[in-house]
Amino acid sequence: MKKVSLEDISKELGVSKTLISFVMNGRSEEKRVSKEMTEKVLAKAKEMGYKADYLARAMRTGKSNTIGLIMADISNIFFAKLARSIEDEATKFGYNVIFGSSDEVSAKTGKLIDVFRNKKVDGIIICPTTEDLKYILNLQRDNYPFVLLDRYFSNMKCNTVLVDNYQGTYDINLELLNNGSKRIAYINVNSESAHMKERLRGYLEVHKDSNVKVDHKLIKSVSFRNIGKDIETVIDDLFKKEERVDGIFFSNNHTAYVGIKHLLNNYKEELNHLSLSCFDSYDYTELLQFPFISGKQPIEEMGKKSVDLIMEQIEKGEFFEPKKIVLPIQFSHFGNKMGIE
Amino acid sequence: MKKVSLEDISKELGVSKTLISFVMNGRSEEKRVSKEMTEKVLAKAKEMGYKADYLARAMRTGKSNTIGLIMADISNIFFAKLARSIEDEATKFGYNVIFGSSDEVSAKTGKLIDVFRNKKVDGIIICPTTEDLKYILNLQRDNYPFVLLDRYFSNMKCNTVLVDNYQGTYDINLELLNNGSKRIAYINVNSESAHMKERLRGYLEVHKDSNVKVDHKLIKSVSFRNIGKDIETVIDDLFKKEERVDGIFFSNNHTAYVGIKHLLNNYKEELNHLSLSCFDSYDYTELLQFPFISGKQPIEEMGKKSVDLIMEQIEKGEFFEPKKIVLPIQFSHFGNKMGIE
DNA sequence: TATTTTAGCTAAATCGATTAAGCAATTATT
DNA sequence: AATAATTGCTTAATCGATTTAGCTAAAATA
Numbered sequence: 038m039k040k041v042s043l044e045d046i047s048k049e050l051g052v053s054k055t056l057i058s059f060v061m062n063g064r065s066e067e068k069r070v071s072k073e074m075t076e077k078v079l080a081k082a083k084e085m086g087y088k089a090d091y092l093a094r095a096m097r098t099g100k101s102n103t104i105g106l107i108m109a110d111i112s113n114i115f116f117a118k119l120a121r122s123i124e125d126e127a128t129k130f131g132y133n134v135i136f137g138s139s140d141e142v143s144a145k146t147g148k149l150i151d152v153f154r155n156k157k158v159d160g161i162i163i164c165p166t167t168e169d170l171k172y173i174l175n176l177q178r179d180n181y182p183f184v185l186l187d188r189y190f191s192n193m194k195c196n197t198v199l200v201d202n203y204q205g206t207y208d209i210n211l212e213l214l215n216n217g218s219k220r221i222a223y224i225n226v227n228s229e230s231a232h233m234k235e236r237l238r239g240y241l242e243v244h245k246d247s248n249v250k251v252d253h254k255l256i257k258s259v260s261f262r263n264i265g266k267d268i269e270t271v272i273d274d275l276f277k278k279e280e281r282v283d284g285i286f287f288s289n290n291h292t293a294y295v296g297i298k299h300l301l302n303n304y305k306e307e308l309n310h311l312s313l314s315c316f317d318s319y320d321y322t323e324l325l326q327f328p329f330i331s332g333k334q335p336i337e338e339m340g341k342k343s344v345d346l347i348m349e350q351i352e353k354g355e356f357f358e359p360k361k362i363v364l365p366i367q368f369s370h371f372g373n374k375m376g377i378e
Numbered sequence: 379m380k381k382v383s384l385e386d387i388s389k390e391l392g393v394s395k396t397l398i399s400f401v402m403n404g405r406s407e408e409k410r411v412s413k414e415m416t417e418k419v420l421a422k423a424k425e426m427g428y429k430a431d432y433l434a435r436a437m438r439t440g441k442s443n444t445i446g447l448i449m450a451d452i453s454n455i456f457f458a459k460l461a462r463s464i465e466d467e468a469t470k471f472g473y474n475v476i477f478g479s480s481d482e483v484s485a486k487t488g489k490l491i492d493v494f495r496n497k498k499v500d501g502i503i504i505c506p507t508t509e510d511l512k513y514i515l516n517l518q519r520d521n522y523p524f525v526l527l528d529r530y531f532s533n534m535k536c537n538t539v540l541v542d543n544y545q546g547t548y549d550i551n552l553e554l555l556n557n558g559s560k561r562i563a564y565i566n567v568n569s570e571s572a573h574m575k576e577r578l579r580g581y582l583e584v585h586k587d588s589n590v591k592v593d594h595k596l597i598k599s600v601s602f603r604n605i606g607k608d609i610e611t612v613i614d615d616l617f618k619k620e621e622r623v624d625g626i627f628f629s630n631n632h633t634a635y636v637g638i639k640h641l642l643n644n645y646k647e648e649l650n651h652l653s654l655s656c657f658d659s660y661d662y663t664e665l666l667q668f669p670f671i672s673g674k675q676p677i678e679e680m681g682k683k684s685v686d687l688i689m690e691q692i693e694k695g696e697f698f699e700p701k702k703i704v705l706p707i708q709f710s711h712f713g714n715k716m717g718i719e
Numbered sequence: 720t721a722t723t724t725t726a727g728c729t730a731a732a733t734c735g736a737t738t739a740a741g742c743a744a745t746t747a748t749t
Numbered sequence: 750a751a752t753a754a755t756t757g758c759t760t761a762a763t764c765g766a767t768t769t770a771g772c773t774a775a776a777a778t779a
Contacts, residue, residue: 042735053759058737069756091497093735096433096764117458124479135476138465152474156432298664321662323639383765394729399767410726434765437734
């Protein structure tokens with residue numbers, strides 16, 4: 038069961054390994070290898086169980102048939118589903134996926150990019166954090182194929198796949214307003230990033246368009262690294278007399294999950310007089326037993342498109358046309374219907 | 379920003395690249411490189427921003443500092459969390475993770491193993507399906523480092539990390555019985571695999587030990603590929619007069635999730651007279667508003683241990699001692715307390 | 720002093736593929 | 750018939766590291 042190399046075949050047939058390489062890469066015609074020889078080589082290769090050594094090839098060509106994937110945390114179901122979609126699409130192109138989690142820590146992203154480049158991945162799909170810009174700019178300068186996914190930088194012209202954060206938030210909050218909510222709290226996180234700013238903008242705009250005044254005390258921020266405690270504090274505040282809300286919009290799935298847990302444990306009664314909603318969804322939203330609106334991101338599509346973009350860039354090299362793909366989000370009602378009286 | 383190679387440094391310093399290689403690998407002493415030279419080289423390497431080319435090194439040494447990970451489906455939260463834990467532990471050893479999903483289809487596992495080996499991953503962590511045995515045996519024959527995770531083969535002596543499927547199921551069902559359930563349904567899936575057989579054994583044994591007769595009509599099987607429909611049929615059956623159950627044990631997280639969804643939509647009233655439980659847990663169990671017992675697998679530990687085992691095997695080569703690590707599972711109550719009157 | 724040992728370094732092979740350049744024999748063109 | 754073009758294949762360089770074998774000069778030993 039020793040590995041069979043090009044050279045082994047060439048020796049067996051008494052021809053050069055160049056010839057074998059031509060045939061095995063399907064370049065017989067182009068390289069004017071005779072029909073008979075081509076067949077002889079193919080037969081022998083099959084007989085000997087030849088499989089090209091990816092590393093050797095990668096070393097020579099600089100192409101590894103592997104793409105790198107950098108996300109905040111693959112154990113978050115949103116990213117896990119993205120990863121799966123990316124894997125499936127990559128497989129169609131004969132690629133594998135090597136991944137790493139950044140935990141929203143920029144230095145980790147930088148390190149991962151370094152290692153992935155060093156391992157000669159053909160391209161990198163990144164869900165970047167705000168401070169990752171410097172690393173991304175390096176990639177761009179070096180013409181290294183990459184695609185930004187889910188997150189992005191406003192002024193950057195590069196391959197990007199994202200959802201319509203503004204419109205999605207606008208639509209969900211419009212639904213809340215139409216259902217009668219007047220005091221909707223907004224739970225912010227990662228507030229510096231472009232996609233989060235867009236979400237907040239959606240919230241503000243829909244209020245303006247609906248002639249509902251926003252009470253800025255209801256816009257709350259929590260830190261990614263301390264979500265548990267922060268959310269509890271924030272929610273407790275919301276139920277104090279002076280803030281008394283009738284709706285909450287969580288700006289992403291994780292804040293929603295933590296928030297809902299706290300609400301169920303401490304404000305169960307209030308849940309029926311509250312319109313809850315969030316951007317993005319977990320599976321669990323299907324199991325909630327109180328009104329809930331969640332904006333579903335087209336995860337499959339996002340993953341697929343990001344791979345397609347990177348494949349195009351890998352193929353076309355520096356002549357690719359950077360594209361920005363914005364996908365719509367759709368919201369759905371869960372639990373029983375809205376409980377505002 | 380061109381890449382700096384060993385040769386570049388050697389030319390710059392007017393010495394051989396062999397020397398540079400020795401120094402950069404920390405083998406100065408062993409290879410009797412003088413202190414002054416060592417420092418000179420290190421300084422120059424730093425100045426020039428040298429980074430070893432992993433591919434070239436991998437090509438020469440056959441070690442890629444990458445491990446392969448094969449699971450049924452990385453978008454299942456159980457596997458996603460495993461993947462994250464594996465990633466973290468691998469990072470500690472300076473390794474990256476390349477992954478692939480098998481969808482419980484054996485041919486996919488085979489293909490992934492092929493590709494991963496070809497890409498010279500240093501070892502493979504696999505959550506195998508029943509029919510994967512043949513591929514696993516090949517790995518063993520070739521002395522290729524691998525660890526079986528979560529799933530296993532009864533008669534095989536190889537590195538394995540799993541949970542105590544028997545005892546976990548036993549304990550959970552004992553709790554149900556102690557709470558007064560007499561007719562507990564068992565929802566089976568992937569029933570041919572060793573770990574699933576062990577779970578069923580736990581269910582049967584605890585009944586025997588508790589002197590409760592098992593009604594074999596209550597042991598239901600669903601197919602992995604058609605879980606949605608199958609579960610619905612099975613659950614509908616359970617509520618017919620002749621089977622009328624007072625408890626359900628789902629044998630894994632996915633059946634539980636699909637089952638609970640169906641129960642909530644169609645048997646909401648009955649939920650309060652039913653003891654529900656499952657092996658393994660999703661996040662969502664924390665949000666359930668009815669009694670539920672779930673056996674929590676020590677996912678972090680499982681991932682960590684599997685990496686540790688494979689690292690040991692990689693290091694020791696054929697002289698490693700295969701270990702079987704069995705971790706306990708712990709169950710917890712969720713929702714309000716058991717509702718059996 | 721003659722020989723052995725050691726310190727410190729280098730040349731060249733190797734891993735397995737890809738590819739630029741080129742050679743010899745045959746066929747086509749003028 | 751002389752020249753040009755084409756066919757079919759090969760040689761050797763290359764990617765960037767690791768590693769075996771070995772060389773030279775200085776130090777140690779006999």
